[in-house]
Amino acid sequence: MSNEAADSLMAANSLMAANPLMAADSPPAVIPLEEDAFWQDPYPILSRIRDQHRTGTTDAGLKAILRWDDAEDLLKGDLFENEGLEYIERRGFRPGDALYEWRRHSIGALNGADHARIRSLVSRALTHRSVDGLRPRIREHAETLLRNGDADGRIEARTQFATRLPFLAITDFLGIRMDEAVEVAEKMGAGSADAFGPKVTQEIRDNANGMFGAIMEFVAELYEDRRKAPRDDLLTALISSEEGGDRLSHDELIVLFTNIFGGAIETTASVIASGLYEMARHPEQAALLRSDPERWKKGAAEETIRMRPGFYAAGKKAVRAHSAYGLDFEEGEPISLLIGGPNRDPSRWRDPDRFDIQRDPRIWSMTFSMGEHFCLGQALARCEVQEAMVAFVLHCDEIELEGEPRWLPHVMVNRLESLPIRYRPR
Numbered sequence: 001m002s003n004e005a006a007d008s009l010m011a012a013n014s015l016m017a018a019n020p021l022m023a024a025d026s027p028p029a030v031i032p033l034e035e036d037a038f039w040q041d042p043y044p045i046l047s048r049i050r051d052q053h054r055t056g057t058t059d060a061g062l063k064a065i066l067r068w069d070d071a072e073d074l075l076k077g078d079l080f081e082n083e084g085l086e087y088i089e090r091r092g093f094r095p096g097d098a099l100y101e102w103r104r105h106s107i108g109a110l111n112g113a114d115h116a117r118i119r120s121l122v123s124r125a126l127t128h129r130s131v132d133g134l135r136p137r138i139r140e141h142a143e144t145l146l147r148n149g150d151a152d153g154r155i156e157a158r159t160q161f162a163t164r165l166p167f168l169a170i171t172d173f174l175g176i177r178m179d180e181a182v183e184v185a186e187k188m189g190a191g192s193a194d195a196f197g198p199k200v201t202q203e204i205r206d207n208a209n210g211m212f213g214a215i216m217e218f219v220a221e222l223y224e225d226r227r228k229a230p231r232d233d234l235l236t237a238l239i240s241s242e243e244g245g246d247r248l249s250h251d252e253l254i255v256l257f258t259n260i261f262g263g264a265i266e267t268t269a270s271v272i273a274s275g276l277y278e279m280a281r282h283p284e285q286a287a288l289l290r291s292d293p294e295r296w297k298k299g300a301a302e303e304t305i306r307m308r309p310g311f312y313a314a315g316k317k318a319v320r321a322h323s324a325y326g327l328d329f330e331e332g333e334p335i336s337l338l339i340g341g342p343n344r345d346p347s348r349w350r351d352p353d354r355f356d357i358q359r360d361p362r363i364w365s366m367t368f369s370m371g372e373h374f375c376l377g378q379a380l381a382r383c384e385v386q387e388a389m390v391a392f393v394l395h396c397d398e399i400e401l402e403g404e405p406r407w408l409p410h411v412m413v414n415r416l417e418s419l420p421i422r423y424r425p426r
């Protein structure tokens with residue numbers, strides 16, 4: 001066991017000793033992020049720790065929030081905020097690294113007035129109403145992908161469907177040309193979010209710096225292009241607002257564009273793949289959705305979003321020293337909100353480990369976070385997951401997994417290595 005792991009075990013044990021409500025013989029509240037088995041099925045472990053101990057500590061010694069009420073309090077209150085550059089410094093990035101320079105302006109790393117100023121420029125473009133206009137196009141893309149990917153009732157649903165749909169949707173949304181989008185996506189590469197995960201190796205750092213350097217350069221070229229030849233798209237609109245009100249610097253604008261493009265694909269692909277996975281595991285729920293798609297699509301999407309959150313965690317830090325959730329925090333101390341904890345809290349959902357598309361879809365989960373940094377793209381993501389699941393069950397009957405798929409361990413965006421599915425075409 002590493003020193004860090006031993007220290008955190010001791011910390012967890014002393015926490016138990018200090019809390020008379022914890023059963024003396026219950027296992028310590030250590031969340032084993034180092035173990036592959038945890039990533040294959042984290043939910044029973046998170047539930048046990050949440051129910052027995054309230055909070056947990058990761059095996060690297062990071063405090064973690066697991067209950068719904070605590071998570072809501074943390075995100076809506078003003079005692080915690082998003083981490084800035086320290087988040088990637090802990091992962092070995094340094095000034096001058098492309099990812100470091102990118103994060104200086106990244107919306108997720110800013111707080112207060114700086115954050116609000118940038119966020120307000122794009123939030124209106126991403127409301128449910130503005131995104132709903134894209135719905136028929138998204139459905140059409142989903143149907144085309146399924147028809148093209150279909151090889152005699154077999155599909156590798158992650159790469160041939162789940163990853164492609166969000167790419168097409170964000171390309172439509174941003175109004176950029178397909179050749180431009182392909183170039184952005186290629187430069188961004190798969191796994192750009194791994195640099196934010198719990199275990200960052202030199203290889204991940206080198207990849208991330210290469211990707212973020214290339215993407216910044218490419219978007220700067222796009223920016224110049226739109227300045228010379230404006231189009232009816234979000235980038236041109238952002239440039240006009242920059243020039244009109246001098247509200248965004250050149251670097252801020254470029255980073256904001258990559259935040260939207262980059263935030264949109266891997267996360268949504270993860271949840272869409274999970275939706276298909278659940279349809280294969282629950283034929284009776286697939287049949288219900290197929291029987292009346294308009295009635296059940298919100299429930300099907302929301303249940304997938306709750307049970308299989310795209311991100312495994314959201315990171316915050318204490319604004320000042322204080323005590324909360326039975327823990328003491330130093331000023332600036334990081335904390336992790338492990339989304340699988342609150343999303344399966346029985347105080348909010350009865351029988352939370354059961355996949356049930358008939359639950360009330362208005363009871364939102366923590367998947368898109370809450371408060372000031374609430375996911376900007378949630379309306380688009382929800383629309384995509386709904387249309388993807390409907391298109392899938394209408395195209396496929398007798399859906400079966402070809403073997404039990406594996407979840408990639410240690411990554412920020414939960415994702416299946418692959419998702420081979422067999423079905424009877426309808």
Ligand code: HEM
Pocket residue numbers: 082107108109119170259260261263264265267268269271309310311314367368369370372373374375376377378380381
């Ligand atoms: C199912 C898919 C998605 C999931 C699970 C997801 C989840 C999240 C989470 C957990 C956050 C962090 C909130 C925090 O710091 O507390 C976030 C922020 C963000 N997301 Fe998403 N997201 C998804 C799709 C999208 C899409 C489609 C877009 C773009 C169209 C997008 C753009 C953003 C942006 C720009 C932020 C930063 C917001 C801020 O810091 O103010 N996301 N998302």
